[in-house]
Amino acid sequence: MNAQELRKAAKEVLPSVDVVIGQRAGFDPLHAEPCFATKPEDVDDFIASPLCVHNLASYLPSLKGKKVAVVVKGCDSRTVVQFLEEGLIKRENVTVIGVPCSGIISVKKVLERVSHEPIQSISFDNETVTVKTNKREEKIPLLEVAPGKCTTCQYPNPLIFDVLVGQKLEPRGSAEAVYDDIREFETKSLEERKEYWEKTLGRCIRCYACRNACPLCVCQESCIAETRDPHWMSQKDDPKEKMTFHMIHAIHLAGRCTECGECERVCPMDIPLGQLKKKINMGMKELYDYVPGINPEEKPPMYVFKVEEDKIEEHELS
């Protein structure tokens, strides 16, 4: 990823849009932050590096009525495609600046790797991360401190773009391997899995960062987690309520989740929420042979009705 090229491309696009959304350096060396550029000098702050962890496409539906250019990685571009499939954005209002991506960092994994010592600097060179803390300097292969989604990334190149910045890259590993983690987890007994999720989801503080960061969570202010009328869920701090919320969140995303991993990245309690969505996507692929966010011409299976599904047997009526 090359920041100079990205800035040049963004500046060329800027006059034809209201805002270009990219990323700039954040409050410390480990964090980038979304940057809403409206002037050429704002674009000068844009960076392009494995620190650019945010799925900026998430902002698109909330900017309805504006002309928006957005910088996307391969995984983020699937969100744009899914928005188009579901009619949540208008193609003519969006300019996609695509950036092929060889992986991003997981802030949590980097911090764990250096025992949470305060970080003084971080730099990237050929998929090697050099982290300096006040006590040491460590060189780490990027994929060792990348989120799970990067290690099996099948879409390093944006699937939809108006401008492409950088060279196209090869997918990592086989498509089959994407769901290896889910299959492995499923070898555990039902009791073990139940215990794991009760314990892990028990940490949830109901901050709804996972929901608000999720580009495909479209219920917005009508989310069942908070509505008073109807009063679906209680505000009690108990594992049952938390479990209910997360299961509903996951099921609402059946055949819609593009596995951008934002739910998991933003969770302050480090709950691996992406696993729930991956499990459901795995089922959607088996049942409907559908992968979300690949083809803007497609319709998600839950949006359409077929009298006879190809892979689902009808119940015999006796």
Next chain:
Amino acid sequence: MTDKGYLPQDKWEPFIESLSNDFRVYAPCEEDGVITFQVLEKGKKVDLSRPSTSAPKGVMFPQSERLFSFDFKKAPESPDKMAVELDASTNMPETVIIGARPCDAKGFLTYDRVYLEVDPYYRERREKTTVVGFCCNGPFAGCFCTSAGGGLAEKEGSDLFVTEVDNGYFLEAITEKGKKLLGRPMVEDGASHADAASKKQEQASKALQKVIPGDPEPRISREAFESDAFWDEVSAKCLSCGVCTYLCPTCYCFNITDEARLEGGERVRSWDACMFHHFTLEASGHNPRGRKAMRLKQRVGHKFLYYVDKYGTIACSGCGRCIRHCPVSVEISGIVARLTEGAQEDQKAAEARS
């Protein structure tokens, strides 16, 4: 009774364990890489190496709390009538919080000013809780306690203050509650370690430079605060989630709901967040803070203007959690720095020059 104690390294854990015999003990414990304040039980280890993800506020101000329960009962003599039985009894245990950093301990003072006089639930917990603070080993990413009138060795809000020194822990009683803990078994006389501890505290208080002008606390300029353009700019990336408020040691807004079943239920008070759309949604459907810019303005305004008007001090202890854990790095210290009176005058001077 002395007000200085000392625990050698090897007595630290047994001392904390022994507290569990008489108190419910909360301490920062790690689980799956996340540190939170948990009830100390067998097998759990206190982890003071870095700040906990969430503040210990839940100990004093639980995320959700039963205010009372209600049961509908049919009167046997006239089945067409319903009687309601209320139970508002409380039974809060004597509690000790171990390992509150100075920013966490100071946070409780923010609640005291609001709740102590008027809220019996809070008061009972507060009176039954002893706060054991400790000299911070930071600063960590996002920390700005020294810009919020605090510091890494500030003792305000702690009943007992712990400083790691001379292969052990120096214990300083700040209040009578703290003094009581010094009378427990294993605690040695600490007088000979006092000098080393005060040196350590002095070092700690110099470890973090101020990032916001204002001494001891920043003061926001009203004029700058009222600019809509400013709030649109700084909130553009905000996701309107509750990470900042729920991890915060000073946010204290709540919601009240009746969680009812057919035959009864509970009235529950639970945390609420001014960043949520629902926070100010009115029954009519109107929402005076319908946009996220207004909500972020409210969060900053509450902490740095409205609370100051009412209580004379800011409602922020600079713990940095809202910055560190924000999904999109909204930086409250940066926002406040831009709004302070000093910064505004500098900007005006710069504009006048150009």
